[in-house]
Amino acid sequence: MVKVALIGAGSLAWSSTLIRDLCLTPTLYGSTITLMDIAPQRLDVIYGFARRYASEVEAQLSFERTTDRREALRGADFVINTAMAGGHGYYERMRALSERHGYYRGINSVEWNMVSDYHTIWGYYQLRLMMEIARDMEELCPEGWLLLLANPVFEGTTLLSRETRVKVIGLCHGHLGYKEVVETLGLDVDGVEAEMLGFNHLIWLTRFRYGGEDAYPLLEEWIDREAEAYWRGWRERQRNPFDIQMSPAAVDMYHRYGLFPIGDTVRGGTWRYHWNLEEKRRWYGPTGGPDSEVGWSLYLKGQGRKGETIAEAMEEPSKPLTSLLPPRRSEESVVPIIDSIANDHGALYQVNVLNKGVISGLPEDVAVEAPLEIDGKGIHRRSLGSLPRRITRQVMELRRLRLEWALEAFLEGGREPLEEWLLIDPRTKSNRQVEAVIEDLLSMPGNEEMKRHFR
Amino acid sequence: MVKVALIGAGSLAWSSTLIRDLCLTPTLYGSTITLMDIAPQRLDVIYGFARRYASEVEAQLSFERTTDRREALRGADFVINTAMAGGHGYYERMRALSERHGYYRGINSVEWNMVSDYHTIWGYYQLRLMMEIARDMEELCPEGWLLLLANPVFEGTTLLSRETRVKVIGLCHGHLGYKEVVETLGLDVDGVEAEMLGFNHLIWLTRFRYGGEDAYPLLEEWIDREAEAYWRGWRERQRNPFDIQMSPAAVDMYHRYGLFPIGDTVRGGTWRYHWNLEEKRRWYGPTGGPDSEVGWSLYLKGQGRKGETIAEAMEEPSKPLTSLLPPRRSEESVVPIIDSIANDHGALYQVNVLNKGVISGLPEDVAVEAPLEIDGKGIHRRSLGSLPRRITRQVMELRRLRLEWALEAFLEGGREPLEEWLLIDPRTKSNRQVEAVIEDLLSMPGNEEMKRHFR
Numbered sequence: 001m002v003k004v005a006l007i008g009a010g011s012l013a014w015s016s017t018l019i020r021d022l023c024l025t026p027t028l029y030g031s032t033i034t035l036m037d038i039a040p041q042r043l044d045v046i047y048g049f050a051r052r053y054a055s056e057v058e059a060q061l062s063f064e065r066t067t068d069r070r071e072a073l074r075g076a077d078f079v080i081n082t083a084m085a086g087g088h089g090y091y092e093r094m095r096a097l098s099e100r101h102g103y104y105r106g107i108n109s110v111e112w113n114m115v116s117d118y119h120t121i122w123g124y125y126q127l128r129l130m131m132e133i134a135r136d137m138e139e140l141c142p143e144g145w146l147l148l149l150a151n152p153v154f155e156g157t158t159l160l161s162r163e164t165r166v167k168v169i170g171l172c173h174g175h176l177g178y179k180e181v182v183e184t185l186g187l188d189v190d191g192v193e194a195e196m197l198g199f200n201h202l203i204w205l206t207r208f209r210y211g212g213e214d215a216y217p218l219l220e221e222w223i224d225r226e227a228e229a230y231w232r233g234w235r236e237r238q239r240n241p242f243d244i245q246m247s248p249a250a251v252d253m254y255h256r257y258g259l260f261p262i263g264d265t266v267r268g269g270t271w272r273y274h275w276n277l278e279e280k281r282r283w284y285g286p287t288g289g290p291d292s293e294v295g296w297s298l299y300l301k302g303q304g305r306k307g308e309t310i311a312e313a314m315e316e317p318s319k320p321l322t323s324l325l326p327p328r329r330s331e332e333s334v335v336p337i338i339d340s341i342a343n344d345h346g347a348l349y350q351v352n353v354l355n356k357g358v359i360s361g362l363p364e365d366v367a368v369e370a371p372l373e374i375d376g377k378g379i380h381r382r383s384l385g386s387l388p389r390r391i392t393r394q395v396m397e398l399r400r401l402r403l404e405w406a407l408e409a410f411l412e413g414g415r416e417p418l419e420e421w422l423l424i425d426p427r428t429k430s431n432r433q434v435e436a437v438i439e440d441l442l443s444m445p446g447n448e449e450m451k452r453h454f455r
Numbered sequence: 456m457v458k459v460a461l462i463g464a465g466s467l468a469w470s471s472t473l474i475r476d477l478c479l480t481p482t483l484y485g486s487t488i489t490l491m492d493i494a495p496q497r498l499d500v501i502y503g504f505a506r507r508y509a510s511e512v513e514a515q516l517s518f519e520r521t522t523d524r525r526e527a528l529r530g531a532d533f534v535i536n537t538a539m540a541g542g543h544g545y546y547e548r549m550r551a552l553s554e555r556h557g558y559y560r561g562i563n564s565v566e567w568n569m570v571s572d573y574h575t576i577w578g579y580y581q582l583r584l585m586m587e588i589a590r591d592m593e594e595l596c597p598e599g600w601l602l603l604l605a606n607p608v609f610e611g612t613t614l615l616s617r618e619t620r621v622k623v624i625g626l627c628h629g630h631l632g633y634k635e636v637v638e639t640l641g642l643d644v645d646g647v648e649a650e651m652l653g654f655n656h657l658i659w660l661t662r663f664r665y666g667g668e669d670a671y672p673l674l675e676e677w678i679d680r681e682a683e684a685y686w687r688g689w690r691e692r693q694r695n696p697f698d699i700q701m702s703p704a705a706v707d708m709y710h711r712y713g714l715f716p717i718g719d720t721v722r723g724g725t726w727r728y729h730w731n732l733e734e735k736r737r738w739y740g741p742t743g744g745p746d747s748e749v750g751w752s753l754y755l756k757g758q759g760r761k762g763e764t765i766a767e768a769m770e771e772p773s774k775p776l777t778s779l780l781p782p783r784r785s786e787e788s789v790v791p792i793i794d795s796i797a798n799d800h801g802a803l804y805q806v807n808v809l810n811k812g813v814i815s816g817l818p819e820d821v822a823v824e825a826p827l828e829i830d831g832k833g834i835h836r837r838s839l840g841s842l843p844r845r846i847t848r849q850v851m852e853l854r855r856l857r858l859e860w861a862l863e864a865f866l867e868g869g870r871e872p873l874e875e876w877l878l879i880d881p882r883t884k885s886n887r888q889v890e891a892v893i894e895d896l897l898s899m900p901g902n903e904e905m906k907r908h909f910r
Contacts, residue, residue: 272878275885394860394863401852423726424566
C-alpha cells in the first residue's frame with residue numbers, strides 16, 4: 001500500500017511501460033499511482049490508458065491524475081521523475097543554433113557525453129526542474145524515494161544527492177547492452193555473469209564470466225575472427241541507429257582503454273568518433289549511430305510514433321490494450337525496486353548513487369553506476385574495487401570534470417562557466433566564436449530566465 | 456660541512472647565481488660543491504668561474520668537477536637538478552614540427568601550461584633523466600635531498616615523490632612576481648604579507664595584506680582607476696616579454712577566477728589568451744609575452760647572452776668577477792634551504808612537495824606549491840586551507856588532469872596516451888592530424904628511443 005507519483009507521465013511511450021509493470025506486480029496491489037504532467041491532454045490519455053490496462057489485467061491499483069506537481073508529491077512513498085523540461089523541440093532549436101556557430105551537434109555534446117538528450121551545460125531548465133521536485137519532496141514527502149529516470153542521470157543524481165536531503169536513485173537501462181554482447185558471441189545469457197561499473201552512460205564490463213570462467217577471451221576471439229564479417233553485414237543492414245553495441249567504436253574503446261564499454265557508453269568517446277557524419281559512420285555504421293543528425297532524427301520520429309500508437313489504441317475501446325502491450329513485465333528495474341523497498345525483497349539492481357567508496361579511485365561525492373542490493377532498509381553500498389587506471393585517468397576524470405563544470409554553471413551562474421566550457425572544446429577556434437554562440441543561445445526565445453542566470 | 460652536487464652545472468647563467476649564493480653563505484663554508492655536466496667544456500668554464508669567484512670573496516668552499524653523474528651523486532647531502540635533457544634546440548625542433556601540423560607553439564602547450572620550456576607530454580627524455588638521477592640517489596646518497604629546479608617542476612616533483620624514495624623539493628622563483636604587484640601598486644614591500652598557493656606555475660594570491668589590512672581593495676582600485684593608463688604606457692615600452700605580471704591577461708584571470716595570478720601563472724590560461732600571436736599581443740603586450748614566437752626567441756637569445764658574458768669574463772683573469780656579479784645574494788631560495796637543513800635554521804620557503812593535506816580540495820598525491828617551514832628535520836607541512844571552488848574546479852583540476860596524462864604517457868608508453876592528449880586539444884580537427892603529428896615527432900632524429908617507448 002504505497003503512493004507512487006509519476007512526474008512527467010505524459011511521455012506515453014515510457015509511462016505505458018511503467019504502468020504495465022505496476023499492473024503486473026501483485027505485491028504492490030492496493031497502491032495509489034498519481035500521474036502528473038503539465039500537459040492535461042496527454043495526461044488524460046495516459047490516465048485512460050492506465051485505468052483500462054489495469055482493468056484488463058485486473059490489477060488492484062488506484063490511479064489519480066493531476067497537473068499540480070505538489071499535489072502529486074504530497075505523502076508519496078516513491079516519486080518517479082521522467083520529465084524533460086522544455087521537451088525535445090526546445091533542445092533541437094539550441095542544437096541548430098549551435099551548429100550555425102560551428103558546434104556540430106550542439107555545445108552540450110562534449111567528450112564522453114555525445115548523447116543528444118543528455119542535457120548538461122545547456123540543461124538549465126532541466127536541472128532546475130529536478131531541483132524543484134526534490135525541494136518539494138523535502139517538504140511534502142521527506143521520507144519518499146526519488147527514482148530519477150530523467151537525464152542527465154549522472155549530473156542529476158550527483159546534484160540532488162549533494163544539495164538536497166532527498167533519497168535519490170538514478171536509473172538507466174543502458175547496462176542491459178551487455179545482453180547484446182552475449183547474444184552476438186552466441187552465449188546463453190543465463191550462464192553469464194556480468195558486472196558493469198562506472199558513471200551513468202560510462203560503464204565498463206569489469207566482470208564477464210561464462211560457465212564460471214573468464215569470458216573476455218571469447219570476446220577477443222570474436223574480435224579477431226568474426227568482427228570484420230559481422231561489420232560487413234551490419235553495415236548493410238543497420239536500420240536501428242542504436243544497434244552499435246558491437247560497433248567498431250566499441251571495439252576501439254576496448255582496445256584503447258582496456259575494458260569493453262556497455263550500452264550508452266559506446267555513444268560517448270572523444271571527438272575521435274564524432275568529428276562529423278562521415279567519421280560517425282565509420283565507427284557507428286551507416287546511420288552514424290543514435291547521435292548523428294541521421295540517427296537522432298530517426299530516434300525522434302520513433303518516439304513520436306510510439307506515443308501515437310498508444311493514443312490511437314485509446315480511440316478504439318473495443319480492442320484490448322493487452323493486444324498492443326502484452327501482459328509481460330519489461331526489463332526496467334523501476335517497479336522491481338519499488339517492490340524491493342516496499343516489501344523488503346532484497347535484490348541486486350544497477351543503480352546510480354553517490355559513490356562513497358563503492359568504486360575506489362573515483363571521488364566519494366559523485367554518482368557512480370554499479371550493482372547494489374536494495375531492500376526495505378534501502379541501498380546497501382559495498383566496495384566493488386576500482387576501474388583500470390587508464391579508464392579512471394583518461395575517461396572518468398575527464399567526464400567528471402565536465403560534470404563539475406556543468407553543476408557549477410547551474411549553481412553559480414554567470415557567463416564565465418559557459419565560456420570556460422567552450423574554451424576547452426576542439427570545435428572552438430576563437431573567443432569571438434565563444435561569445436557569439438553564448439549570446440545567441442541565451443537570446444533564443446524561451447531562454448529569458450536562463451539568460452538572467454548566465455548574465 | 457656538506458656535499459652539494461649540482462647536476463646540469465653547465466648552464467652558466469643559472470649556475471653562476473647559485474655559486475655566488477653558496478660563496479656568500481659562510482655557514483656552509485667547509486662544504487664541497489661538485490659540479491657535474493655532460494658537456495666538458497662548459498663544465499670547465501663554470502668550474503673556473505666557481506674557483507675564481509670563491510677566491511675573490513674568500514669563500515671557504517671546495518669545488519669539484521665531473522662528467523660522471525654517479526660520481527657527483529655519491530654521498531651527496533644535497534643534489535640540485537637543473538638539467539634540461541636535450542637542450543632548448545631539441546624542443547624547438549619539436550615545436551617547429553608541431554606547427555607544421557597546425558599545433559601553434561607545439562603539442563606540449565596546452566591549457567594552463569603554455570610555458571615554452573615546461574616539457575610534459577613531449578618531455579620523455581627530461582622526465583627519464585629526472586628519474587635516473589633519483590634512482591641513482593636511492594643507491595648512492597639515499598639520505599640526500601633532491602632540489603628540483605629543472606622543469607617541469609610540477610610533473611617532476613609529483614613523479615619523483617610518487618615513484619622513488621628520494622626526498623624531493625621542487626623550487627621555482629615565479630612566486631616572487633608578487634613583488635611586481637606590490638611595486639606597481641606603489642606599496643612598500645616590507646609592509647606586505649603575501650601568500651601564494653597552488654601548483655607550480657599555477658599559484659594564486661590567497662593572502663594579500665598591507666599594514667595588517669586586506670590589500671585586495673588596493674588592487675581593485677588600481678584596476679579600476681589606473682590599469683588602462685598603465686597598459687597604454689606598457690604597450691609602448693614593453694621590451695622584456697616577461698613583463699606581464701600586471702598585464703590584461705592577469706587582470707582577466709583575476710576577474711574570471713577570483714584571485715590574482717602570480718608569476719608564471721599569468722603565462723598560462725586557456726587558449727583564450729593564446730590562439731595566435733595577435734591574441735597573445737592583446738593580452739600580453741607587443742611581444743606577445745614570453746611564450747609567443749616573438750617573446751620566446753628574445754628569451755632564448757637572452758639566455759645565450761648571459762652564458763656568453765660569463766664565458767667572456769673568464770677570458771679576462773685581470774678583471775674581478777665581482778665587478779660582473781657583485782657579492783650580493785640573489786633572491787633564489789636554493790642555498791638558504793640548504794643552509795636551513797644543514798644548520799637547522801628554520802625558515803619559511805615557497806616549495807613544491809606532495810600535497811598530503813596542505814591545500815584541501817586538491818588531491819593528496821600531487822605536488823602543491825606553498826610556503827612551508829624547513830629546518831634540520833626537513834619540511835613541516837601544515838594545513839593552509841583551500842583555493843576558491845572556481846579555481847579548484849576550472850583551473851587546478853584541468854591542469855591536474857594534464858599532469859596525470861603526461862605521467863601516464865611517460866610511465867606506461869604506447870601510442871594511445873599521446874592520441875588522447877591531442878584529442879581534447881582545440882587545435883585538433885581530425886584523427887589524421889593527430890596521427891600525422893605523432894608520427895612525425897617520433898620519427899624526428901634524436902627521438903629513436905622515445906619512438907620505441909610510444910610504439
